Each structure stands twice: as structure tokens, then as C-alpha cells.
Amino acid sequence: MSHLPVEAIARRGRLAAVLAGVLVLAGCAGMSNPFETSPPPPPAASQGRPSVAPSDIIGRWGIASYHREQDRARTEVAARGQCKQPYLISGGSAGGVMMLNHDSPNIVEHLIKATADNRTYLGPGADPAGADDREVLSFDGRVLTMKWVDPEVQSRYGIMVLVRCGAEGTAPPSAPRRAAAPPPQVMRAPPPAAR
Numbered sequence: 001m002s003h004l005p006v007e008a009i010a011r012r013g014r015l016a017a018v019l020a021g022v023l024v025l026a027g028c029a030g031m032s033n034p035f036e037t038s039p040p041p042p043p044a045a046s047q048g049r050p051s052v053a054p055s056d057i058i059g060r061w062g063i064a065s066y067h068r069e070q071d072r073a074r075t076e077v078a079a080r081g082q083c084k085q086p087y088l089i090s091g092g093s094a095g096g097v098m099m100l101n102h103d104s105p106n107i108v109e110h111l112i113k114a115t116a117d118n119r120t121y122l123g124p125g126a127d128p129a130g131a132d133d134r135e136v137l138s139f140d141g142r143v144l145t146m147k148w149v150d151p152e153v154q155s156r157y158g159i160m161v162l163v164r165c166g167a168e169g170t171a172p173p174s175a176p177r178r179a180a181a182p183p184p185q186v187m188r189a190p191p192p193a194a195r
Helices: 006-030 069-084 151-157
Strands: 059-066 087-091 097-100 107-114 120-123 134-139 143-148 159-164
Touching: 059 069, 069 159, 143 151
Parallel strands: none
Antiparallel strands: 059 087, 059 159, 087 097, 097 107, 107 120, 120 134, 134 143, 143 159
16 A cells, blocks of 8 residues: 655645536536526628519510610610510519529529628529629619629620510500591482472
């Protein structure tokens, strides 16, 4: 049996006491006080409000695009001329709109979404400013301009101009009607003359 000096035993006792104190404190730190409320988690980054709603853009549109700003007015006129064969935007099942995307013949649902700095995007998927999205540059109720987010797609397609075709819910304008001809008058023979 080995005999430890009293000093070594005292040192081991102090070490054991310190260790026990650390364990007690660690246990207390892990316990929660039922009367104390924890601060709420920080709010998620707020998204802005889109500048257009799906109901604003559902309908028939003339569509054209331009690459130089000086061509915008001419492009709006060209888009208006496309109403003879309009581009149709319809409502989607998830609250978006059904449209063509770049480089695909398939119509897919596009969601309207906004960023915290109030930029509005239109495209597949929930995240704003995705590679397949278009940014809404302006919309006045009749003319919608958008540009592609992806620079390579933007370089090919340019800035899109959509011009609303006629009033919603009405037939496309047709040729003016001619006034109806008056009904033919029936000529009657004069009554016989009295003798």
C-alpha cells in the first residue's frame, strides 16, 4: 500500500472539488428556466412587394423585343401590330401565370416574386432573380417591359415589350359594319280613277 503525502491528497481533493464545480455549472447551464423567455429568432429577410400581380398580366399580348433604348418606341408599335396573332398568358395552378420560357417550346408556370429592394421577377421556381427569370422593368397597365436575368439569354433576346391587345373579355377588333340597306319599298298600283 503506497502512502501519499498529505499535500498530494489535498491537491487531489482540490482538483476533485474544482471538477465537481465545473460539472455542476455545466449541468445548470443546460437547464432552462421555465420563467425565463428566450428572445425570438431574428426575422427572416423580408421580401418586397411585387409591382405586378398575376391578374394584371393574364390576357392577350402583342410581343416584340429590342436591344437599343432608341428602338423602344418603334418596338412598342411593332408589338401592338402582333395582336393579330397574340401571345396568350393564362393563369397557373400554383397562383402564377403560364408562359413560354427561353429556348423551350413548353409552356410552364411562372411565379411573380420580389426581392427586399422591391425588384419584381417573373419565372419558374420560388427564388427571385433566378437564371431563368425575367426582371420587370416597367408596367403601366398596357405596356409591360422585362429583361432576362441571365446575361447570355439577355444578349440573344433583348428587352421584351408586351402590349395588351384590346380590352380584356372582348373580341378582337373587326372590320366596321356597313349600314344596313333600307328594306325595298313595294310599289303599289294607283287606285283606279273614278268615272
